[in-house]
Amino acid sequence: GDDLASATLDELERIYRETSAPLVVPRGRFLGQHLAWLRTTGSPLWLGPALWLAFSRIPFGVDFDHRRWFFLHHAARIGHFLPDIGPSRWRDTRAIRLHYHPSRLPGTIRLLLYDEVKPLTESLCLGIGGINAPRGRGEQFFFALERVG
Secondary structure (H helix, E strand, C coil): CHHCCCCHHHHHHHHHHCCCCCCCCCCCCCEEEEEECCCCCCCCCCHHHHHHHHHHCCCCCEEEECEEECCCCCCCCCEEEEEEEEEECCCCEEEEEEECCCCCCCCHHHHHEECCEEEEEEEEEEEEEEEECCCCEEEEEEEEEEEEC
16 A cells, blocks of 8 residues: 555556456445546536545445445445446456446435546555546546455
8 A cells, every 4th residue: 555655646547447356346345545636627516625625535445245335434335336347447457347327326326426446466456446437437536445354
């Protein structure tokens, strides 16, 4: 996690595109760390402040066993997702794509969310958080996930 935290945006881009670790949906619970904002255009005006609060100021993570994001504490599981493996929407690589259509979040939020994750090791992932939009508009920030359980 520390290597990712000190990486430049260009280094994160390269790691995300070029990592060739097997694409297998991780098991366990991971704590998240915001790494870098991406220069994305055309996002709703409220999105930047909402993402800043949720991913720069509040502890977050992903429970892959329960397929849910959590904030503050792992028991506060929200954002149910279905993972699948395929071409990245935003980069020329393959990724684990997180789809939120089965979530109980409000419809507009559920349809807006989309994220991608690339396992680097069994205990470390690099992800791109974003919205359900094409390259150049959807990707919002890089994040790391480090296994805690």
